[in-house]
Amino acid sequence: MLPSPRQIKFPNGASFTLDTLVNLFVDSLSDPIRPSHCALFYTSALTKLIDLPTMQVLTELRASRHDLLETCLIFLTTPRSQDEIRALQNTMETCSCPKDNPLSNGLHRYCPPLKQRRSLFPEIIDDISIMLVSCIINHKEPTNVPMLHNFRKRTLKEERRGKTPMWPITPDWAYMYQRLPSFTLLNCIIILAGTTLSIMIFTMPSFAPELIEMMNKNVDSLEKINSVADRDSTILNAVENTAYLMTSEMIARGEGRRSRAYWQDHKEVLLQALSRVVSVTSGTHFHGDLVQRACLIHDILYVPLDPAKYHPLIIEGSRALCKEHEKENHFWMAYRLIRQVTVSDRCHSPGCLETFTNAGRKFQFCSGCLRVPYCSKKCQVRAWKLDKAPHKIICPLVREFSDQTRLPYKFSDKQLPLAPDVAEKMCQEKGVDEEKARAIHLYFRMLDTLMVDP
Numbered sequence: 290m291l292p293s294p295r296q297i298k299f300p301n302g303a304s305f306t307l308d309t310l311v312n313l314f315v316d317s318l319s320d321p322i323r324p325s326h327c328a329l330f331y332t333s334a335l336t337k338l339i340d341l342p343t344m345q346v347l348t349e350l351r352a353s354r355h356d357l358l359e360t361c362l363i364f365l366t367t368p369r370s371q372d373e374i375r376a377l378q379n380t381m382e383t384c385s386c387p388k389d390n391p392l393s394n395g396l397h398r399y400c401p402p403l404k405q406r407r408s409l410f411p412e413i414i415d416d417i418s419i420m421l422v423s424c425i426i427n428h429k430e431p432t433n434v435p436m437l438h439n440f441r442k443r444t445l446k447e448e449r450r451g452k453t454p455m456w457p458i459t460p461d462w463a464y465m466y467q468r469l470p471s472f473t474l475l476n477c478i479i480i481l482a483g484t485t486l487s488i489m490i491f492t493m494p495s496f497a498p499e500l501i502e503m504m505n506k507n508v509d510s511l512e513k514i515n516s517v518a519d520r521d522s523t524i525l526n527a528v529e530n531t532a533y534l535m536t537s538e539m540i541a542r543g544e545g546r547r548s549r550a551y552w553q554d555h556k557e558v559l560l561q562a563l564s565r566v567v568s569v570t571s572g573t574h575f576h577g578d579l580v581q582r583a584c585l586i587h588d589i590l591y592v593p594l595d596p597a598k599y600h601p602l603i604i605e606g607s608r609a610l611c612k613e614h615e616k617e618n619h620f621w622m623a624y625r626l627i628r629q630v631t632v633s634d635r636c637h638s639p640g641c642l643e644t645f646t647n648a649g650r651k652f653q654f655c656s657g658c659l660r661v662p663y664c665s666k667k668c669q670v671r672a673w674k675l676d677k678a679p680h681k682i683i684c685p686l687v688r689e690f691s692d693q694t695r696l697p698y699k700f701s702d703k704q705l706p707l708a709p710d711v712a713e714k715m716c717q718e719k720g721v722d723e724e725k726a727r728a729i730h731l732y733f734r735m736l737d738t739l740m741v742d743p
Contacts, residue, residue, distance in 0.1 A: 299395045315360045321367040327384035333400035335416035361417045378410040472527035479534045497555040504528050504562040508569050517572040526575040533582040537589045543633045546737050556590040564600035620716035621709040623726035626733040630661050632700050637661045638668035639739035658687035683732040686725050693719045
């Protein structure tokens with residue numbers, strides 16, 4: 290039970306505890322194949338749950354009402370054929386709810402007008418997804434809710450029977466209604482799972498073309514709307530963010546060669562799609578963010594500066610980044626690569642694909658440099674004696690660099706990397722040897738190659 294029950298109040302004076310609402314909601318979805326209530330009921334109920342002081346209530350629900358979250362997750366992950374999805378949508382958009390429950394009646398009668406007009410099946414998927422994502426990304430309190438566990442085995446079993454999960458729990462995720470929840474959930478999972486998911490995605494030839502196709506389809510839809518004010522670029526923003534996470538973000542996490550190799554045959558088509566994105570969203574709320582990410586992707590994938598192919602804002606931004614790269618030096622590269630390996634979430638023994646997420650734990654760092662993570666003693670010993678790039682030759686240099694610069698052993702997400710000129714000045718003031726910094730730079734570049742092709 291909730292420690293401090295909250296009241297759900299209606300304009301007619303009736304009120305119910307939050308637990309009562311949760312109980313009715315869970316009971317109505319107890320059979321995920323045949324929900325007992327209509328879209329209006331679920332839209333109104335979810336509005337009540339999400340519109341309460343959101344994070345505080347959801348934090349309480351995560352801790353005390355696992356049944357709500359698990360019921361929602363099972364509903365979204367229940368594999369269904371296309372015919373079953375259409376039948377479910379038709380059923381839920383036709384009200385046949387029981388009329389003898391005061392709370393249910395109140396939810397029907399007092400659903401917010403805007404929500405009431407849009408009480409369609411996809412809206413339910415949106416709201417349930419938003420609630421689940423809010424719970425997944427809120428780590429203010431520890432919880433044992435198995436949000437992302439034990440579903441892959443069941444889903445694969447159902448997929449063999451020809452059914453498709455409605456929620457993206459594997460890399461070959463379905464673009465659910467080509468709507469925002471798919472991308473919101475996927476992006477959250479990429480951030481949470483890190484290289485665990487990216488490595489799997491980089492083995493999927495279809496991922497990049499499908500993502501680019503999704504961008505172009507959204508652009509096609511927006512181009513048909515003459516008024517810029519009426520163009521909703523929310524989904525396009527999320528799609529582009531997926532591309533950014535699978536390029537720049539993964540490269541920042543140490544997957545440079547793997548990411549660039551994967552996008553090599555798609556990067557120019559991707560940038561052409563991004564150029565269309567930048568054009569169609571001009572004057573919209575997300576335009577600045579879209580341009581910035583497009584420039585970063587253009588730069589990090591080494592796409593030619595061709596003004597005939599790509600939007601002038603992307604070319605301009607990428608040129609500016611090129612000028613910044615001219616300031617790069619061995620001091621900064623050594624600093625950046627040591628920082629990168631310190632925050633990495635994977636084992637750094639070439640050939641091993643273990644990650645924190647796979648193993649369910651953080652790894653021990655090398656006891657010498659205290660920077661490079663390994664999943665086991667076996668992997669550490671193997672990396673120590675590796676033929677092409679043995680860790681033993683660089684370990685003391687990394688430790689010396691870290692000690693001299695007093696480099697932190699933990700970095701917060703808000704702590705941005707130092708700029709090249711700042712890192713160079715710091716190293717020079719601390720007396721760091723440039724040749725040693727160069728050796729660190731070259732070593733980790735070689736290790737990056739071996740991590741992809743040991």
